[in-house]
Amino acid sequence: MCATCGCSAQDGNNSVTIRLVKPGLQHFQNLKPVQNEDHLHADEHPHKHPDHTNQHQHNEGNKKISLEIDVLAQNKLAAVRNRGFFEGRNMKVINLVSSPGSGKTTLLEKTLVQWKPGVPVYVIEGDQQTDNDARRIAKTGVKVVQINTGTGCHLDAPMISNALHELNPEFGSVLFIENVGNLVCPAMFDLGEQARVVIMSVTEGEDKPLKYPHMFHSSDICLINKTDLLPYVDFDMDKAISYVYRVSHVQDCLPVSATKNTGLENWYRWLSNLLAQNSSQVTAKVQAL
Ligand SMILES: Nc1nc2c(ncn2[C@@H]2O[C@H](COP(=O)(O)OP(=O)(O)OP(=O)(O)O)[C@@H](O)[C@H]2O)c(=O)[nH]1
Ligand SMILES: [Mg+2]
Numbered sequence: 001m002c003a004t005c006g007c008s009a010q011d012g013n014n015s016v017t018i019r020l021v022k023p024g025l026q027h028f029q030n031l032k033p034v035q036n037e038d039h040l041h042a043d044e045h046p047h048k049h050p051d052h053t054n055q056h057q058h059n060e061g062n063k064k065i066s067l068e069i070d071v072l073a074q075n076k077l078a079a080v081r082n083r084g085f086f087e088g089r090n091m092k093v094i095n096l097v098s099s100p101g102s103g104k105t106t107l108l109e110k111t112l113v114q115w116k117p118g119v120p121v122y123v124i125e126g127d128q129q130t131d132n133d134a135r136r137i138a139k140t141g142v143k144v145v146q147i148n149t150g151t152g153c154h155l156d157a158p159m160i161s162n163a164l165h166e167l168n169p170e171f172g173s174v175l176f177i178e179n180v181g182n183l184v185c186p187a188m189f190d191l192g193e194q195a196r197v198v199i200m201s202v203t204e205g206e207d208k209p210l211k212y213p214h215m216f217h218s219s220d221i222c223l224i225n226k227t228d229l230l231p232y233v234d235f236d237m238d239k240a241i242s243y244v245y246r247v248s249h250v251q252d253c254l255p256v257s258a259t260k261n262t263g264l265e266n267w268y269r270w271l272s273n274l275l276a277q278n279s280s281q282v283t284a285k286v287q288a289l
Contacts, residue, residue: 075189078157082192085164086175092275093175095191097215098199099208100181103225105133106258107199107267108176112140114261115268117275120173124163126155126180133178143167154185157192174275183212195274198250201226202233206240213247221270222250228257 086093096104105125112121123144125133134146145163147155160177169175177193179186198219200208203226209216216222222244224237241253252270256263 072188075157078161079190079192082157082160082164083194085161086192086194089169090172091169091175092173093177093191093193093195094271094274095177095179095186095193095196096199097179097183097186097196097219098181098201099183099204102181102199102201102204103258104178104181104199105136107223107225107256108178109136109140110258110261110264111176111267111271112137112142114264115271117174117272119275120170122167122169122173122175124155124160124167124175124177126159126178128152128180149180153180153182154189155179155191156189160191183208183215187212187214187218195220197221197223199223199225200240202229202235202237202240206236206243209240209243209247216244216248216250219248220251222248222253223267224253224255225258227255227262228260 096108098104108123112123121142123134123137123142125131125137125144125146126149127133127146128149128151130148131146134144137144145166147159147163149155149159155177167175177191196219198215198221200222202224209222224240227237230237237255244250244253252266254263254266254270256267258264
């Protein structure tokens with residue numbers, strides 16, 4: 001579990017199912033956490049206990065551990081406030097999420113220069129340390145605030161609220177939020193955004209949606225970046241796209257190359273469509289995570 005954010009808690013009952021799985025085996029194995037470490041064993045463990053029936057061995061793979069945390073509940077309250085702020089100013093807010101280095105900042109740099117929404121645009125940058133990304137964005141002329149999360153692995157709604165005081169965005173503007181590079185924790189934290197964009201890149205392997213389904217499930221659109229590198233890496237684009245749709249209901253899955261400007265027109269079209277919706281048409285999303 002991530003101690004900073006309580007990211008293993010699931011909404012509703014604040015509990016999480018942990019599955020212990022052995023590679024290549026179809027059934028979840030009887031890896032039963034008990035107090036005595038000597039008893040943490042799989043079903044092929046050499047010694048037998050009288051109470052170890054086969055049924056016992058194959059049906060206890062799922063363990064529920066209750067975690068008492070209210071981190072996510074507090075975040076949701078702040079996210080609702082942010083969303084009200086955005087709707088009050090008729091803003092469009094887009095949260096960019098990905099693993100580290102997938103190309104979020106590069107995509108933003110291109111977007112801020114090439115996409116012409118005709119309204120003011122702002123950026124909030126999230127990283128554990130450094131203002132590298134904020135300095136890159138500032139070069140485009142767009143007003144930007146960097147949030148450094150220290151040991152934190154995600155942005156949360158109160159952080160966004162603080163940054164908004166600095167930005168003071170204009171009525172009718174667009175705000176891009178680049179989240180901390182991490183395919184896990186940011187999935188849990190609603191920032192009050194109207195759209196979440198998940199970016200994966202061809203160098204990460206096509207199985208990322210299957211390994212990190214919550215992030216893909218909570219996103220509205222998926223971009224598959226660095227397609228210029230396809231000749232040099234083993235990456236099956238058809239498989240990747242099918243995996244994205246297997247775990248999520250994204251509106252679209254767009255292959256792009258941010259550095260070579262390939263496919264970006266589809267991304268800009270999607271952004272323009274989002275902008276064309278008035279705030280009341282944009283579904284108020286309270287993330288059910
Ligand atoms: N070949 C190729 N490289 C890219 C592309 N997009 C980004 N990169 C490179 O990937 C590296 C990481 O890009 P960033 O834009 O900094 O990635 P990021 O997701 O913002 O990274 P973090 O903020 O650290 O999570 C840089 O060296 C970029 O030049 C692309 O489309 N093709
Ligand atoms: Mg970045």
